[in-house]
Amino acid sequence: QQQVKQSPQSLIVQKGGIPIINCAYENTAFDYFPWYQQFPGKGPALLIAIRPDVSEKKEGRFTISFNKSAKQFSLHIMDSQPGDSATYFCAASYNSGGSNYKLTFGKGTLLTVNP
Amino acid sequence: NAGVTQTPKFRILKIGQSMTLQCAQDMNHNYMYWYRQDPGMGLKLIYYSVGAGITDKGEVPNGYNVSRSTTEDFPLRLELAAPSQTSVYFCASSSFAVGEQFFGPGTRLTVL
Numbered sequence: 001q002q003q004v005k006q007s008p009q010s011l012i013v014q015k016g017g018i019p020i021i022n023c024a025y026e027n028t029a030f031d032y033f034p035w036y037q038q039f040p041g042k043g044p045a046l047l048i049a050i051r052p053d054v055s056e057k058k059e060g061r062f063t064i065s066f067n068k069s070a071k072q073f074s075l076h077i078m079d080s081q082p083g084d085s086a087t088y089f090c091a092a093s094y095n096s097g098g099s100n101y102k103l104t105f106g107k108g109t110l111l112t113v114n115p
Numbered sequence: 116n117a118g119v120t121q122t123p124k125f126r127i128l129k130i131g132q133s134m135t136l137q138c139a140q141d142m143n144h145n146y147m148y149w150y151r152q153d154p155g156m157g158l159k160l161i162y163y164s165v166g167a168g169i170t171d172k173g174e175v176p177n178g179y180n181v182s183r184s185t186t187e188d189f190p191l192r193l194e195l196a197a198p199s200q201t202s203v204y205f206c207a208s209s210s211f212a213v214g215e216q217f218f219g220p221g222t223r224l225t226v227l
Contacts, residue, residue, distance in 0.1 A: 009155070032213045043119075043205050043218030044158070089157060093213050100165060101212040102173065103148075105157040 003027075004092050006106025013080055014114050021075045021109045023090035028071070030092035034103075035064065035075050038087045047088070048075070080113045087111070116141050119219035121206050127225045128196040136191040136222050138206030146209045147189040148216065149173075149181065151202040158205065164189055165212070196226045 005024045013019045023033075034049035050057045050064045050073065057064045061078040077084055090106040122137045140147065145166045150158040150173075160173030164183040178200060180192040189208075193200060203223050207216040 006157075034215070041220075043207075043220050045218065046215040049215070100163075100171065102160055102163070103216065105159075107155055107157040 004090055004104050004106045006090050006109060008109060009107070010110040010112070012112045012114065015080065015082060017080050017113070019077050019080055019084075019111055019113070021088055021090070021111070022072065023074065023092075023106050024070075024072045025092050026071065027092075027094060029094045030104075031095075032093040032101075033064070033066065033073050034091050034093075035062075036089045036091060036105075038089065038108075040086075044089060077111075080111075082113045082115050085111055085113050118142065119206055119208055119217050121204075121219035121222050123222060124220070125223045127227060128193075129227060130196060130198065132196050133192070133194050134196070134224075136193070136204055136206075136224070138189045138191065138219060139187050140189075140206075140208040140217070141187065142208060142210070142217065143186060144208035144210045144217075145186065146212060146216075147183065148207045148209075149179070149189070149191045150205045150207065151175065152205060152221075153202050161191065161204075193224075198226050200224065201226045 035047045036044035037047045038044040048059045048062045063076040066073045087108045091103045096102045119140045148163045149161040159175045162181040164170045203221045206219045209216045
């Protein structure tokens with residue numbers, strides 16, 4: 001079974017801190033690694049994504065670091081704000097046959113940024 | 116554009132009842148998905164569709180059925196509801212097989 005292991009389960013930081021969420025995978029066939037952000041009562045929304053041909057991608061205060069040899073990737077949030085408080089999911093996509101791709105999600109990290 | 120819409124928002128079912136969760140998108144996306152989200156468990160893929168008339172099973176399809184007669188709509192049918200189907204259900208769509216998935220607001224279902 002395809003798995004993506006995410007840690008920590010929850011994280012509390014002070015405003016301005018740099019929370020780091022980590023994910024690890026086993027299947028080397030994964031070739032697309034997105035992060036989704038979910039606020040309470042809402043559906044997840046894409047935050048940032050990376051392909052395995054690059055080691056880092058930045059979008060605003062959000063950075064993905066990717067280590068292909070270790071089969072790990074992580075999300076860093078610079079200068080975190082209370083408005084960043086949400087649940088974050090890492091995910092990985094693989095080709096399940098033909099033109100079919102499936103996303104496998106981690107279990108999520110509940111981030112709380114205190115003012 | 117409304118994006119991805121889901122109805123109802125909330126529903127309580129009795130064991131053994133059936134219902135259909137509705138999902139519609141107005142972005143002309145070929146790919147549509149149904150996920151369930153349980154506390155601390157992430158999102159699990161139930162069924163997906165790569166276009167009208169084409170559906171396939173995801174990770175947890177048992178107890179569910181889908182159909183895709185149009186590009187816009189992708190209803191999820193629960194037959195003989197069980198307490199294990201208590202969950203939040205999300206529908207999503209995407210324009211490409213790999214890329215951003217746009218999620219609806221979810222349906223919270225309780226089976227008692």
